Amino acid sequence: MIFRQLFDSVSGTYTYLLASRPGGEALIIDPVLEKVDRYLQLVRELDLKLVKAVDTHLHADHITGLGALRDHTQCITVMGEQTKADVVAMRVSEGDRVTIEGLSLDVLYTPGHTDDSYSYVMGGRVFTGDTLLIRGTGRTDFQNGDPRAQYDSIFNKLLRLPDETLLYPAHDYKGDTVSTIGEEKRFNPRLRVKSIDEYVQLMNNLNLPNPKMMDVAVPANVHIGLHQDEIARKGWAVSATQALDLRGRTDVTLVDLREKSERERHGVIPGSIHAPYPALQENFDAGGLLHALAVSAGKRIIFYCAFGERSAMAVQAAQDVGLKTACHIEGGIDAWKKAGGPVAS
Incomplete structure (x- = not known):
């Protein structure tokens, strides 16, 4: 060690x-x-x-x-x-x-x-x-x-x-x-x-x-947090209310970046898929899950995490590799719950 x-x-x-x-x-x-x-x-x-x-x-x-x-x-x-x-x-x-x-x-x-x-x-x-x-x-x-x-x-x-x-x-x-x-x-x-x-x-x-x-x-x-307003100004963010309206659309995939323990403790947005933040880069690579969803299947990826910090970084990383339709839920699942969004165990 x-x-x-x-x-x-x-x-x-x-x-x-x-x-x-x-x-x-x-x-x-x-x-x-x-x-x-x-x-x-x-x-x-x-x-x-x-x-x-x-x-x-x-x-x-x-x-x-x-x-x-x-x-x-x-x-x-x-x-x-x-x-x-x-x-x-x-x-x-x-x-x-x-x-x-x-x-x-x-x-x-x-x-x-x-x-x-x-x-x-x-x-x-x-x-x-x-x-x-x-x-x-x-x-x-x-x-x-x-x-x-x-x-x-x-x-x-x-x-x-x-x-x-x-x-x-x-x-x-x-x-x-x-x-x-x-x-x-x-x-x-x-x-x-x-x-x-x-x-x-x-x-x-x-x-x-x-x-x-x-x-x-x-x-x-x-005040140490990533400034999510910078991501929003670039048009790469949706509010929890907007995400509620997008949920269920066939051209949209919600991607949960949290770890397994967080998902078990706080629940998940129904229908979302799990792609942990530490494995983000390999998922972006050709043959990776997120690459397949965005490029092969033409899905719009909407990231979320606990409070929006990891998802904001993930959006920037997605944009950097050319996945231009990616965005995230501002405030994460915390904001989703406050907006009345459904949560599954």
């Missing part, structure tokens, strides 16, 4: 690059905007294909690299379902799995530092974001932070992982790179409390200054 821990000294942020093998799919956790060129260089050097970029929560001390990585690589952006970010391609909740070729991360909802904080468990590792740090815990005094929720996340979820589980946080300001669940149980001073009320009192009296980048980083991190 390929595992790289990268550091941004300005914000004290750790970023993690994961892949199961050289030449394979890769995933990155908590990227920093200013380091994107370095990440892309490393991806090239290791002969990887970046397919997913994950933020553990909405960061206040740096601007995320999610949007820039998406623009450079057309990767899928991933955050928790509570995020305030405007458009994220995939929103996860507890019990979900974030998968790439050869690797799978179990999703844990661990609020407290923020209300959209998540941790990701992979084998003997856990990526804890700012919920549980090395010999510390994330502050709980802004972005809907809640020390009671954090106590529950730490004591009833993270600390129940095996003691030997390696703990990788999103930040460290002392130079520590990794700990274990067992170490934190024994040596983390924030965890030496006798009750949830004692923890709440401790966290409510830290009196820390706001992060220096907070007023810049939070608004920027809320």
Whole structure:
């Protein structure tokens, strides 16, 4: 397995690059905007294909690299379902799995530092974001932070992982790179409390200054989405209401770009076909499903995904290979449901 821990000294942020093998799919956790060129260089050097970029929560001390990585690589952006970010391609909740070729991360909802904080468990590792740090815990005094929720996340979820589980946080300001669940149980001073009320009192009296980048980083991190209005201005988009009118026409095919787990959880538009976003290029090639539909069968392809980000990128890719009738549903199946569109399990 390929595992790289990268550091941004300005914000004290750790970023993690994961892949199961050289030449394979890769995933990155908590990227920093200013380091994107370095990440892309490393991806090239290791002969990887970046397919997913994950933020553990909405960061206040740096601007995320999610949007820039998406623009450079057309990767899928991933955050928790509570995020305030405007458009994220995939929103996860507890019990979900974030998968790439050869690797799978179990999703844990661990609020407290923020209300959209998540941790990701992979084998003997856990990526804890700012919920549980090395010999510390994330502050709980802004972005809907809640020390009671954090106590529950730490004591009833993270600390129940095996003691030997390696703990990788999103930040460290002392130079520590990794700990274990067992170490934190024994040596983390924030965890030496006798009750949830004692923890709440401790966290409510830290009196820390706001992060220096907070007023810049939070608004920027809320607006990371692909600008779907650019696709619409080019005439490559339909509203959910318009898509409802087109559904059932013999010259139109609806194409679902989401992953199997998303389809099972949120349902599908009846009659649509499944062509997962990661396999888009091979489906566009001669002999591929989408090429056959658009070129051989003369169908108009209408892409959709969860919220419209993947489908907007898919439309651009289709146009680039000459499939000029392709378009997408603005806002994805989320907008479709709000418009009253039927959904099948």
